[in-house]
Amino acid sequence: MSVRFAVLGLLSQKPRHGYELRAAFSALVGGDENWDVKPAQIYTTLNRLCLAGHVALSSISQDGGPEKQIFTITDEGRRILKEWYESGITPEHAHDEFFIKLMTALVSGDIEPFRLIQIQRAHLYQDLHAATTIRNQYDPRTEMAQILLMDKSIMHLEADLRWLDIAEMRLEVVQNQPFPEPEIKPRGRPKKTAPRKEG
Amino acid sequence: MSVRFAVLGLLSQKPRHGYELRAAFSALVGGDENWDVKPAQIYTTLNRLCLAGHVALSSISQDGGPEKQIFTITDEGRRILKEWYESGITPEHAHDEFFIKLMTALVSGDIEPFRLIQIQRAHLYQDLHAATTIRNQYDPRTEMAQILLMDKSIMHLEADLRWLDIAEMRLEVVQNQPFPEPEIKPRGRPKKTAPRKEG
DNA sequence: GGTGCCATGTAACGCGTTACATGATTAT
DNA sequence: ATAATCATGTAACGCGTTACATGGCACC
Numbered sequence: 001m002s003v004r005f006a007v008l009g010l011l012s013q014k015p016r017h018g019y020e021l022r023a024a025f026s027a028l029v030g031g032d033e034n035w036d037v038k039p040a041q042i043y044t045t046l047n048r049l050c051l052a053g054h055v056a057l058s059s060i061s062q063d064g065g066p067e068k069q070i071f072t073i074t075d076e077g078r079r080i081l082k083e084w085y086e087s088g089i090t091p092e093h094a095h096d097e098f099f100i101k102l103m104t105a106l107v108s109g110d111i112e113p114f115r116l117i118q119i120q121r122a123h124l125y126q127d128l129h130a131a132t133t134i135r136n137q138y139d140p141r142t143e144m145a146q147i148l149l150m151d152k153s154i155m156h157l158e159a160d161l162r163w164l165d166i167a168e169m170r171l172e173v174v175q176n177q178p179f180p181e182p183e184i185k186p187r188g189r190p191k192k193t194a195p196r197k198e199g
Numbered sequence: 200m201s202v203r204f205a206v207l208g209l210l211s212q213k214p215r216h217g218y219e220l221r222a223a224f225s226a227l228v229g230g231d232e233n234w235d236v237k238p239a240q241i242y243t244t245l246n247r248l249c250l251a252g253h254v255a256l257s258s259i260s261q262d263g264g265p266e267k268q269i270f271t272i273t274d275e276g277r278r279i280l281k282e283w284y285e286s287g288i289t290p291e292h293a294h295d296e297f298f299i300k301l302m303t304a305l306v307s308g309d310i311e312p313f314r315l316i317q318i319q320r321a322h323l324y325q326d327l328h329a330a331t332t333i334r335n336q337y338d339p340r341t342e343m344a345q346i347l348l349m350d351k352s353i354m355h356l357e358a359d360l361r362w363l364d365i366a367e368m369r370l371e372v373v374q375n376q377p378f379p380e381p382e383i384k385p386r387g388r389p390k391k392t393a394p395r396k397e398g
Numbered sequence: 399g400g401t402g403c404c405a406t407g408t409a410a411c412g413c414g415t416t417a418c419a420t421g422a423t424t425a426t
Numbered sequence: 427a428t429a430a431t432c433a434t435g436t437a438a439c440g441c442g443t444t445a446c447a448t449g450g451c452a453c454c
Contacts, residue, residue: 088322
């Protein structure tokens with residue numbers, strides 16, 4: 001979803017063509033090491049935005065160079081962009097890959113969870129060290145995006161490390177008790193307004 | 200990627216059929232409120248795993264009830280599962296939607312970044328309160344997955360909130376200086392071993 | 399006889415990636 | 427010349443979602 005709205009936002013600033021959008025997006029995220037958007041995605045996204053009526057092909061320029069198809073945001077596009085700005089975003093922590101890995105390991109018994117945690121902890125410490133080093137090399141006056149991104153990485157790597165500690169503790173407590181096969185409940189049971197833990 | 204490996208791990212524990220895998224995955228992540236895998240994904244994933252040779256259709260049982268296609272993990276499947284277990288995972292923080300939103304807003308000037316931060320902060324506080332409440336209702340003996348997931352959510356929501364504070368501070372420092380149009384550098388320039396910040 | 403669970407899929411779409419393909423201009 | 431950059435796309439695939447479709451069994 002992010003790329004679509006970023007394209008919309010960039011077109012809200014001024015009309016642009018595909019190639020320019022790619023470069024602008026790259027600048028937005030602080031370089032293509034962080035998020036390299038492929039041309040294919042830019043052009044297919046523009047196509048979908050056109051079909052949705054959020055963007056329109058306004059003109060084709062050709063200042064000596066190759067042909068440029070310049071896109072402009074529509075009123076409807078401005079509307080849904082504003083909606084995006086005004087909405088809060090809930091990050092999806094359940095979809096975290098290490099969480100799935102740990103749970104899978106617990107159920108299948110293929111590998112000791114503490115070893116898994118150990119591997120991941122070492123990995124995260126490396127990432128944390130790298131992120132800190134990189135952040136301190138940026139110039140706050142000209143590389144704000146890069147710095148904010150590294151700040152974010154650092155905060156979340158620390159959070160992940162804290163979580164590993166907590167997970168380890170929780171698993172130590174129950175480790176002598178056999179890990180209970182998680183209950184496989186029937187699906188699609190009636191949902192009341194708040195189906196959580198009443199009674 | 201997560202679902203594919205989770206399926207592999209669950210089949211490593213014991214052979215299962217599609218419907219059973221869906222229920223087992225749901226149990227893994229602590230209920231379909233967290234991550235509801237759709238039947239379509241289970242069956243297409245099984246299909247791809249079969250084509251890749253990581254899983255094989257071993258038998259079709261029919262104990263009175265409907266037909267069940269039972270899948271088994273192959274040696275190759277066990278190999279790549281082990282590889283996954285042994286690898287560390289680097290979370291992708293650049294792809295965070297709020298980060299993109301903030302950067303887009305800064306570049307396009309459509310909305311004040313501080314207002315954006317305020318909206319997001321309020322949203323995250325609500326999420327944090329909800330997550331904490333929910334976590335404390337679970338039973339540590341039988342609902343470990345749910346508790347660990349909520350721990351994770353809480354850690355990361357706190358990290359997000361801390362990051363909002365930092366971002367706000369950083370933006371306050373540069374707010375009187377006009378936000379510099381991020382440099383749009385030419386793409387694909389020669390990459391040395393470490394293209395960062397030399398000279 | 400309906401509702402809900404068990405069990406299987408297909409079709410189409412959105413988002414993102416990889417690979418491929420074309421052609422013009424600009425710098426060495 | 428040829429390499430890099432500017433500029434545009436298509437095709438095919440992986441992952442994930444929504445919607446649609448089929449059929450048997452069990453319980454009330």
